[in-house]
Amino acid sequence: MSDQAQETREALGARLRGFRKDAGYSSGRAFAAATSWQESKISRIENGKQNASEEDIRVWCHLTGHEADFPDLVATVRHIDELWMEWRRQLQDGAANRQRKSLPLYQKTKVFRIWEPNVIWGTLQTADYAEAIFEEVSNFHESPADTEAAVAKRLERQKYLYEGNRIFNVLLGEQALYSNHGGSEVMRAQLDRLLAVLALPRLSLGIVPRSARLALWLGHGFSMFDDKLVMVEALSAEMSVTQPREIELYRKAFALHRQSAVYGQAARDLILTSIDHFDRRRRESFPGADSWIS
Numbered sequence: 001m002s003d004q005a006q007e008t009r010e011a012l013g014a015r016l017r018g019f020r021k022d023a024g025y026s027s028g029r030a031f032a033a034a035t036s037w038q039e040s041k042i043s044r045i046e047n048g049k050q051n052a053s054e055e056d057i058r059v060w061c062h063l064t065g066h067e068a069d070f071p072d073l074v075a076t077v078r079h080i081d082e083l084w085m086e087w088r089r090q091l092q093d094g095a096a097n098r099q100r101k102s103l104p105l106y107q108k109t110k111v112f113r114i115w116e117p118n119v120i121w122g123t124l125q126t127a128d129y130a131e132a133i134f135e136e137v138s139n140f141h142e143s144p145a146d147t148e149a150a151v152a153k154r155l156e157r158q159k160y161l162y163e164g165n166r167i168f169n170v171l172l173g174e175q176a177l178y179s180n181h182g183g184s185e186v187m188r189a190q191l192d193r194l195l196a197v198l199a200l201p202r203l204s205l206g207i208v209p210r211s212a213r214l215a216l217w218l219g220h221g222f223s224m225f226d227d228k229l230v231m232v233e234a235l236s237a238e239m240s241v242t243q244p245r246e247i248e249l250y251r252k253a254f255a256l257h258r259q260s261a262v263y264g265q266a267a268r269d270l271i272l273t274s275i276d277h278f279d280r281r282r283r284e285s286f287p288g289a290d291s292w293i294s
Contacts, residue, residue: 006048009051009080012080013045016046019060019069020042020060022064023063023064023065028042028046035059035063051080053077054074057070057073057074099150099154099157103153105229106123106157107160109225109226111169112166112167112168112223113169113254114223115223115253116170116171117172117220118173119176119181121223123154123157127155129182129187129189130150132181132186135147161197165202167202168200168202168203169258170204171206171207171258172205173207173210174209184285187274188282191274191275191278192275194271195268195272204263206258206261207261207267207271209262213260215259215260216253216257221233224254227247228242230242
């Protein structure tokens with residue numbers, strides 16, 4: 001959970017503790033007897049160790065005489081949920097709907113800062129590479145396989161590379177050029193795509209070499225939209241960061257990673273080297289086959 005989400009949950013717990021004490025329930029044990037809850041549940045909620053449900057809030061407000069505060073507290077609970085969205089919930093109808101929801105965000109963003117240490121950023125993906133990614137997601141989360149629709153929506157984001165005055169600052173770790181999603185042929189085509197987008201005027205594509213001296217550990221990937229929102233994808237959930245203090249940390253992290261990156265011809269050379277790697281793998285897998293470059 002993000003710092004902001006945890007701080008909000010702790011603040012909610014402290015407020016509920018105050019309601020309990022003001023209502024004459026001097027201990028968690030006394031309140032547990034009134035609610036038929038476990039005393040440990042009350043302690044976890046008041047100390048920000050457990051999320052309170054909307055029903056928990058309703059009961060709490062009713063017993064402590066704070067019915068008027070119920071709408072405000074429910075809004076707080078829902079905000080906490082929005083800060084940390086479980087993938088299982090987001091993918092319950094497949095991946096296409098999640099991709100569709102991102103389009104308005106891309107449309108209104110003017111400056112993008114993207115850090116992906118080990119995978120090609122979605123908006124630069126080919127259809128085959130994206131298909132491999134979505135199949136992996138569906139298999140891992142055991143979610144509906146709507147791969148074709150999800151790929152179509154992801155590719156729809158690419159129009160923003162060419163429309164308007166948006167600026168795309170994208171950093172990839174060199175590992176992203178070698179992480180094999182879909183097999184050698186899919187990777188070869190994906191790397192060709194990276195060579196092509198290097199020429200886009202509003203795209204700044206940097207690569208952090210594996211041997212580069214780092215100013216910060218590589219960590220996880222993130223996407224920063226203007227200075228208003230950062231999206232972080234973990235195995236179990238997607239986190240939205242909106243607190244200015246936290247956003248500033250991600251902006252600083254991006255700037256530090258950028259110090260280690262190479263651009264222009266140096267980035268092109270790294271991509272060409274990875275292309276040669278997958279060419280060799282193909283020839284080893286199919287002895288006697290012609291090179292892809294013809």
